[in-house]
Amino acid sequence: MAAAADQIKQAMPFTTRYPELGTGPLDVRPLIDPELFELERERIFKQSWLYVARAEELAEPGDYKLRRLDVANTSVIIVRDRNGEVHAFHNICTHRGNKLIPDQEAQSLGHTATHTLTCRFHAWTFNTDGALRGIARQESFADLDKSCLGLKRIHCAEWEGFIFINLAEQPRQSLVEYLDGMADHFAGYPYHEATVRLRYSTVLNCNWKVALYAFSEAYHVPTIHKGTFPSLARLEHTEIKCFGPHSTSGIYVPPVPGLEPTPVTANLGGRLRTSDRHRPHLELLPENINPDNRQDFQFEFPVFFPNFLLHLGAGNGYPGMAYFTHQFWPVAVDKTLWEGTNHFRPPETVSERVAIAHTNALHRNAWLEDTSTMEDTYQALASGVLEEMVLMDEELMIRNTHKHWHDYMGI
Amino acid sequence: MAAAADQIKQAMPFTTRYPELGTGPLDVRPLIDPELFELERERIFKQSWLYVARAEELAEPGDYKLRRLDVANTSVIIVRDRNGEVHAFHNICTHRGNKLIPDQEAQSLGHTATHTLTCRFHAWTFNTDGALRGIARQESFADLDKSCLGLKRIHCAEWEGFIFINLAEQPRQSLVEYLDGMADHFAGYPYHEATVRLRYSTVLNCNWKVALYAFSEAYHVPTIHKGTFPSLARLEHTEIKCFGPHSTSGIYVPPVPGLEPTPVTANLGGRLRTSDRHRPHLELLPENINPDNRQDFQFEFPVFFPNFLLHLGAGNGYPGMAYFTHQFWPVAVDKTLWEGTNHFRPPETVSERVAIAHTNALHRNAWLEDTSTMEDTYQALASGVLEEMVLMDEELMIRNTHKHWHDYMGI
């Protein structure tokens, strides 16, 4: 027995550090069961803190963001009021329930110069702090307590410029409590300087956790990305840590002797690597990220439960890229809106702009490689043939998410 | 307390006239609950009188109309037999249950010169009075009592040329009893002369009551219709009365000084307003409609429970239009077939025909404005965020429908 335990410890050094997560296979049912999907709406997405906006997207008073949340059958307005405070409200007029702002796009930005939001149906008007301001023909309503008819507020909090909401009546934890050790681990990087956001999205015909799990390990990288990033044939996925339902890790890529960058990437990537603004800024990384200050650091690679990934490279991984994010928004048991965003500091020259387009295109292409497996995986799992899936040591973040998924679900 | 009551009375003169309807907010659940939707099939749509055809659509013996009724999982044949009597039958062959007539369209007209209807499956033939007339290879059936195998009859009655059906085994009331005060209120107008029907329909992704309620008040008009009818910025919605589950009201539009009709509308609308056939015929209105004979009368604006609106303008509202109707046919809790029809007297000249096309187009465009909120409203309500909705005085017809909906549902 002791010998077997030793063998597991040797094979799974990260996994054995978290004995509560076990070493066995994971059950597949949570990825395919429609009834569990209905429960997830209530028990996960209406209970967790969800990232919905960057503070710079709402830079000025009157700026707002509309975020559709199909998983909660609602859409949310995140708005900066005239005093600079950020609020979140259900996008629903308290008169007869029309959407205050039409939300054809999954997310969109807007601005109200008057600091009011007016319903298209009967012209009820609300202040950006949610108060009901004006009712057309108010005299024809009886007994109307305007103070009870403000927009329906949603809990909202900001951490490092990342704005999160929580749909619970009363969240069990504050945002910082919820973020656990992640709050410190990722704190202090100047995220707000990376204001150029290049976002791609698609609706994947798969469960949201199939997509999340595919983006939660680097085991696939040498196989899947040999087209776009042949340099990643050997990488190191290490420093894996769990903080409650969240987890994080580091990706390093030791240089491959003799493998030179291709000419255009050498030229354009080189321009970013030598610009003071876009060059690697390892010195800006929070202290527990790349703790040994390795030059071959690629990016920090976390999972924020339930559906947010924040990859921090500080310009050292993909040329010029400060960080990139993923989100996985459930639409149905077999439908997921994926959104991937590359965040750059703004270019100061045209050539930097062109170089950013190049890094962005390479990374977008890598995402086309990542997403190529997900619908296949889902279809195969949905067959029910496989009841369990086995994980290797570096797939630990999946193990952690899966465990806490069960805790949230109470099953 | 007395002061509060006085205040409500002043704010809500119509609402306080019907104290049994209350003045409080309405519960939202009936508009979004799938289980209640299943009950509605039985308790509302299989118990109420439903408008299905105009008598002129079945002008001649042998004329029939097919009306799909998804809410009752059936379709109905309304047919005029060789003696001129109108019958309604389930569109189902009594042999093996095939649809007697295919019903791809939600409604369609047909004619049988032989006064028989023959099933496409095995050629069983029925008379237009429902009797089973002929069975192919009858000798191969044993023990067949043809008199028991007539078409399955549905109760059917006519009022002012409007043909209604009732799916109940035994309707609780005759059609005229059911129509209550509406039967008199709308009686006597020559509806049968308006034989040009221009009908639009669409399937709205919303509950049928969301659509019905949006068309049951004029509070939205200044906001929603400012594009197509800027003249409606100020209108009077008055004379609101309830007759059992039904209700009615009048719409008046005092002229706005200085606001002239646009050139083409002045030209084409003017042609209808000065033609003897199409001009305003206020003198033809039933006596309790536009009782003060006001020249700024627009149209009478009723709700016939559960799903029929009959707007009577007599050529005085929209140029040349005798009346227009709406129906809201439930398909699923979140799907509704809406049908809007403009009814004109036939043009005698080409220019009248062109002018009718113009009035019709403007009104169709206004419907595009009306329907723009409904899917948004449904999505927002379906979130469950809003449990109640508040109503102003002139939204009283919604209040009345909602109250009687509860009575029919027994909840």
Place this chain on the structure above:
Amino acid sequence: MALLPEQFSQLESLAETWALPTELQRSERRWAAGPDDFRRFYDAMLPVLDQVLDYLDRYEPDNVPEPALPLYRLALAFAEAAPHNELYDCSNTVPNSFDAHRFVAAHGEIRDR
């Protein structure tokens, strides 16, 4: 060959694209129109609208003869297009409206003749 009677020859190029036989086809033309299309149509038709209708009024509405059909259809198209000039700022949609393509006209594919 000219589509329209000689006295309306200035409308000939409009008739080529707008004088369509069904409401659905005319609507599709309208949904595809740009601001200049609407302006050109309106500016050409409005001054002669009375003459066009007077000309057509020599026929019964259910019995317009073949040679007069393009003019008749042009007038019907104009009856629907004019609100885009007079109310919608020459946009091809009604502002803040439902998707017009989703409205089905029961009579939409019946030929006007």
Place this chain on the structure above:
Amino acid sequence: MALLPEQFSQLESLAETWALPTELQRSERRWAAGPDDFRRFYDAMLPVLDQVLDYLDRYEPDNVPEPALPLYRLALAFAEAAPHNELYDCSNTVPNSFDAHRFVAAHGEIRDR
């Protein structure tokens, strides 16, 4: 009339088909390209890439003047096209990948100027 500054006249025919104003349009051009398209583009651009970028660097990225826009857009198109030469064997798709048409770029229809 020439699209590009005179010293880049050898790129003129490339500019005619690649110098498109939005990422989406440039992507559609890329998805429609054949191996020879990629080769011709790459072989012509690579030797002058530094000159092109030096030329463009006299302007601010948000303020490239009208006459320099085709060259700017050509450079942006090249930034996205080059990986097809350097990594994908001049195929117009990424090997073993998801359908690129299904990825929606939030900025895809914004004009680069």
